Amino acid sequence: MDPAVGHLNSEMRTIIICNVIKSSLIAVLGCAAALGAGGVRAADVQATLVIRDHKFEPAELAVPAGAKIKLSIENHDATPEEFESHELNREKIVVGNGTITVFIGPLEPGRYPFFGDFHQETAQGVLVAK
C-alpha cells in the first residue's frame, strides 16, 4: 500500500473511532439525564441500620416495596465493616464509628439478605420489602 494512503486511512480511522466514542458517550449521558431527571439524588423513604458488636440492629428491617430507599448504616463499633448484599447488588465500606448511605430500590416485594463482609459469622441481616 502507498504509505501516504495508509497515513490517510489511519487518520480517518482515528476520526471515525473518536466520533463513535463521542456519540456513544453522548447517548449514554443523554439517556441517563432523560431517565434520571427527577429521580436522581432523591429517595422516597429513609431507613437506618446500626452495627453494634459486629451485628446489625435490627437484623430484619421492613421497607416499603416499590419505593426508592435511602439506607443509612451507622457503625457503632470501632472497627471497619463492609456492608454487602448480593441480592441488592450493593457493597460499601463503613469505617469504625462512621456512617454511610446507600441508595436501594425500588424493590419488588421479597426478602433481601445482607451481611457484614468482615464479620460474616455474626453480621447477618435481611431487608424485607412489603
Added chain:
Amino acid sequence: MLGTGLLVFREVLEAALIVSIVCAATRGVNGRGRWVGSGIGTGVLGAILVAAFANVIAAAASGIGQELFNAIILLAAVVMIAWHAIWMASHGKELSAQMKSVGSAVQAGSRPLSALLIVVAVAVLREGSEVVLFLYGQAASGAGVVAIAGGIALGVVGGVAVGFALYFGLLGIPLRYFFSATNWLMLLLAAGLASQAAGFLIQADLLPALGNRIWDTSALLSNASLMGKTMHTLIGYDAQPAGMQIVFYAVTATAIALGMKLWGNPAAPRRHASATAAN
C-alpha cells in the same frame, strides 16, 4: 486463621485473575515482569493509603466519595485496557510471527505497557484496600499475630495459585490464536469493569438504575459462589444486573471491538498505527 485466610483469599483471587490475564497478554515481552511487578507494588502502596484515608474518602463528595473513587479508577482501567487492546489488534500478528521465528522475547517497542501497569495497580489497590481494612479490624479486636500472619499467608498463596493456574491454562492456547484470544479476554474484562463502575454510580444515586434487576440467573450461577465471583472478575458476570450496568457493558465492549476492527488492519504502516493508538 481460616476465616482471615478465606477473606484474604477471595480478595487476592480477584486481583490475581486480572494480573494473570495481563501476564498472558504480555507473553513474550522483554521486561514485562518489571511492569507487572511495579503495578503490584504501586497497588499495594495505594491500598495502604486508601485504607488509611478510608474515612476521608468516605466523607468526600457528601458521602459518595467511595463510590466516585471506585468508579473513577475502574473507568481509568477500562480506558487503559481499551488502549492496549486496540494497539494489540494492530500489532498482534507481527508479534506472534516474531515470536515464532525468533522463538524468544520481543522488545516492547512502542507498546503501551504503562497502560497495563495501571490496570494491575487498580486491581491490586481495590482488593488490597479491603484486605488492609479487614486486617486492621482484626488486629484492633485483639486477633493474634500468628492468626493474622497465617491468614494472610493462606489467602495469598491460595489466590496466587489460582492465578498461576489460569495463566498456564491460557498459555495452552495455540500461538496462532493466542493474542486475539487474550485481546478478547481483555475486552470482556474491560466491559465487566465498566459494568462495576456503573454499579457504584447507581449505588451513589448519580445514575439511574434503568431497572434494578433486568434478569436473575442466581439459581444458575450465584454471585456469592466462588465460580460466580471468578466469572464476575473475568467477564463481568452478574446474576442480577441493573439496566445501566448492561448499557455500560455493551457500550464498552462495542467501542473496544470497533476500535480493534478499525485500527486492527495489518496493512496499515506500523509507525502510523502506533502513533494513532498513542493519541
